Amino acid sequence: MARWRALPAGIDPAVAALVAHLRKAKDFSGLSIKQLGSATGYSTSSWERYLSGRALPPPAAVRSLAEVVGADPVRLLALLDAAVNARRSGPFEPESHSEPAVPSEPTPPSEPVPPSKPVLPPEPTTPEATAAGDDRPDTGVDGDRHHLAGWRQLGLLGCGMVVGAVMVLLLVQPTQVAAARSVSGTTAVAVPEATAFACSYTRQGGRWYAGNSETRTHQLVVDMTGPAVAELQCLLQRAGITPGGIDGNFGPLTESAVIQAQKKFHLDVDGQVGPSTWAALRG
Template sequence: MGRWRALPAELEPAVAKLVSQLRELKDTSGRTTLELAKETGYSTSSWERYFSGRAFPPREAVEALAKVVDADVVRLLAVHQMAQDASRRRAEAVGVEPPPRLDEPVDGLPAAGGTDSAGERRRSRTWQTLLAAGAGAVVGAVTTALVMAPSAGAARPAAGVGRRVVYTCVYTLRDGLWYAGNSTTRTQQLVVDMTGSDVAELQCLLQRVDITPGGIDGSFGPLTEAAVIRAQKKYHLDVDGQVGPRTWAALRR
């Protein structure tokens, strides 16, 4: 096993304890990150973020890992709860939106029933802000987010707390290709954590072939990534959970 990189110094001790235990369970099991991704349903990129401390792992991911490696689920979830409470206190202290509690709905959706892309985006956004706060960079990060103008037509991070864009799927067939009314791109590279009309178009096209992306919200979260992987397997493409010209071509046909 290779040595783990040091965790960010600004992590709350309770969070660092949780991540350390997740790392230990992975090492003890002898599994690779790719193997864990296949067995838990969470992508390799998601696990890499969880293990590095760059994203807070959702309860469902922690529970899935514990079951896969035959660990004490109740004990590990208790550690997760303490870490989440610590993150919540940090969020309240620096004045950012705290991550949702285990018994709270996320963006109007029920708390039970697995992760959702909107919730993953919200957790990731809050987590990045908390890390920036710990490093003394909250003001700079917020200022940059407000003044930087995104490039036209590209998928981009959501701007403006509380502002939501409603996307719909209006399917049309033109020159043998399907379009859903949000974007006409056939080449835009999409990866996890991107947002925008291109992502909404992707979600509509996935939905059209009966592969649910977890909603049409324009956010490339873990459910959308899992749907992309299923589509890539269905169309015999390289399976990487990312969207490029070949995946677009398959979904538009």
């Protein structure tokens, strides 16, 4: 595994979190930066900038990386979204390769500031008032009432904008909720809801399959999610080792189950899943 240079001093924690996950995914793929560039369609120099924190990758590059290494693209894209938001006011912007930058989440409107003279609809008039003309003086009570009416209208407008923004978020991202931690504090980013998986065991060509993934080579490590992880959990369960549930999430319980399986099958014990562990569990 390559030794990485330290990130630049003062780098935003959200950007540091993204770079750390990209490096981790690249390391466990076993690919060099040049090989990664060939596999994803992005140049070696581009990946050197992305993995050093000097530039943010476009979403297409993140999806290509996830596909090549078997990582969860939703999590990486959520980290990219947080990094883009963190750098929006700084000198860096994500590089674009024929794909638009990641859209930012709509921000609630700021507190409305009342105008000096609220514009109000004209009061209804009666035929008598129209004929005689309304030359009544504007009293202080009427002025206060008009002023308060203007405030109420602006307040209702602001509430409507907030509700509209919330509805847009619910429609655009129905499978995401805010919950992730950055390096130095807590930064809200979007992560996917839990997906239900099931184990449907079949035996083909002398190997066991559980119906979630047919991979025999994907490198799986802690914090990865997806169908391949659910397949791993089903195979661990078939081997008589409890993975802590079939939820597609490679958490501490699944890692502990992998270690037990590697000891049982006399493999190198590292808590990570590679070709040898897949072969033992499918055999």
